[in-house]
Amino acid sequence: MLVLQAIRENKEQLITALKKRNLDAEPLLNQVSELDEKRRAIQTQMDSTLAQLNSLSKEIGNLFKSGKAQEAKVLKEQTIQIKEDSKKLSEELNEVVSALDQALFLIPNIPHELVPAGSSEDDNEEIMREGEIPELFEGALPHWELAKKYDIIDFELGVKITGAGFPVYKGKGARLQRALISYFLDKNTEAGYQEMQVPHLVNAASGFGTGQLPDKEGQMYHVTADDLYLIPTAEVPVTNILRDTILSYKELPVRYTGYTPCFRREAGSYGAHVRGLNRLHQFDKVEIVRVEEPSNSYKALDEMVKHVQKILRELELPYRILRLCGGDLGFTSALTYDFEVFSTAQDKWLEISSVSNFENYQSNRLKLRFKDKNGKTQLAHTLNGSSLALPRVLAGILENCQTKNGIKVPKVLVPYTGFEIID
RNA sequence: GGAGGAAUGGCAGAGUGGUCGAAUGCGGCAGUCUUGAAAACUGUUGAGGGUCACACCUCCGGGGGUUCGAAUCCCUCUUCCUCCGCCA
Structure with a gap:
């Protein structure tokens, strides 16, 4: 399948090149771009949610070690919401990623410049x-x-x-x-x-x-x-x-x-x-x-x-x-x-x-x-x-x-x- | 098909709940030394996402679960090894 990076950088050229295959790739490539951006947005959100969770977990561990079980308990409660959020985000991410893959599978390879135009x-x-x-x-x-x-x-x-x-x-x-x-x-x-x-x-x-x-x-x-x-x-x-x-x-x-x-x-x-x-x-x-x-x-x-x-x-x-x-x-x-x-x-x-x-x-x-x-x-x-x-x-x-x-x-x-x- | 055991970085191999993306050895790469090479010594050395660059996130066979926290505990699938049976 095509490399995402190439689609991000040269979308117009790819659309032109794919015309040789008698394919109007514009809608597909636009769809890919959209899904790609969406994926990155969700990923960023999820990463920061997980970062929060990781640092909380570390704190909780330290508190337990220094015998402050009561304070740890308070932090534990905070993790409940975060975990819910990250679960939701990861589900969304999976959906977007698989939609992105589906779209990419539909795009054929870019014909080389030597490929002549033609239909059959x-x-x-x-x-x-x-x-x-x-x-x-x-x-x-x-x-x-x-x-x-x-x-x-x-x-x-x-x-x-x-x-x-x-x-x-x-x-x-x-x-x-x-x-x-x-x-x-x-x-x-x-x-x-x-x-x-x-x-x-x-x-x-x-x-x-x-x-x-x-x-x-x-x-x-x-x-x-x-x-x-x-x-x-x-x-x-x-x-x-x-x-x-x-x-x-x-x-x-x-x-x-x-x-x-x-x-x-x-x-x-x-x-x-x-x-x-x-x-x-x-x-x-x-x-x-x-x-x-x-x-x-x-x-x-x-x-x-x-x-x-x-x-x-x-x-x-x-x-x-x-x-x-x-x-x-x-x-x-x-x-x-x-x-x-x-x-x-x-x-x-x-x-x-x-x-x-x-x-x-x-x-x-x-x-x-x-x-x-x-x-x-x-x-x-x-x-x-x-x-x-x-x-x-x-x-x-x-x-x-x-x-x-x-x-x-x-x-x-x-x-x-x-x-x-x-x- | 039956009974056990195992799966960790290029390879070998530690790690059994937090300080582990992961000790150590080998290999690879760079350097010192050497006329050159070897040896020795020093440093470096997984992949992906993300960022201008950092930060940060994910990955210890695959998937799911327990937990604030999993390479480590549980379930499941797959693969490999040993023994037995069958067989080219």
Whole structure:
């Protein structure tokens, strides 16, 4: 969530910046300012009430010690009213604080100046494109047909076991999937990201820390018996490793990578565009997370983008990079680059990575801070990105690498798969 | 699942009703010494709110209670440890 200090100091600029999200934030920010002032007023009152009580208690103690029980009794009576007052004030304070929090939760992150204006994905800005889109032969198939033809992914079997959106990967399909995971993790480790294996269920505090809660509760599977959530992305457990932490500037930057399955309810659209691997309830993803000093976070974002590019280049997949417009930008992000791979047989682009800088929006919730060189404690910046989301990479490989004789595995993956062709 | 024990600052560990935001040790930081480093010595060292700055307020796992006053007493939840049972 936004830092109160920033709202106090730059309200007008924030309102202007948030217009890029097509949001009129003025009423909300005004509400926050009001509640903030109210909170401070009540707090001040309560503090002085408690100060009175503290000094009275001290006096009473001294009187008892010097044997003046009678005088102490008089003072004791005075405390009754004070205690009543402070109780009332503390109730008021709680109300105001929770109203303030509620209001703050409704305000998304401030878009970075590079974020283009726009209302939907059509307004995203394509900043580069690389890789050859292959000419497919007559009779080339979309990936779900290929999956069936070579018996490497079974969607119906997943339906039997669980339901739609939970495919079963078989044989060389499973092996290719595992190869991709290993390959991604190796690339990330090489680039200095520490590999982490994290829980796939998280508590509410973690969901709250990275911003999935309270606003996006419906997107997660909720295990009510234990009040835990299946993770929608490794971002949640991996970033929460550092919740409530004060790092030294020497420990920055922190770079983590982790592979996890991801679970998304994705209630909403159905139809042709969710066919096959395009959209699933459970999928695998390798994630990279960074924690940075504020002054370095945009350089870090660029590094992450370059890193993902490098992987895609090695996989020889045609891709493009989009800078998300204000209307498509995630709630917690300040600047996001999406990577899309071209799905030749479907003749469309599929999102395979999203790399974002959250600045201090997450860290403010997470209480993820660091002590700078001057010994001052301040909020760190958090970033994350997919490197990469598996199903659509797999779809891209199947469709773009299909030949009449089978699917040619990208060269870099052969050491991981142990085979060169799926036939 | 059954029986006991515990939860205090970065870590270890004292503190059992007022003088405790908290001894002591380690670690961290700064300095003295040294060509430099180590050792030794000296100082400093939790977080949040609030203030121009002080004052002041809150926090000893979470929540509630007793009391003029709670790290300390009571209730409750959570977590961890030991033993037993079950089990990958």
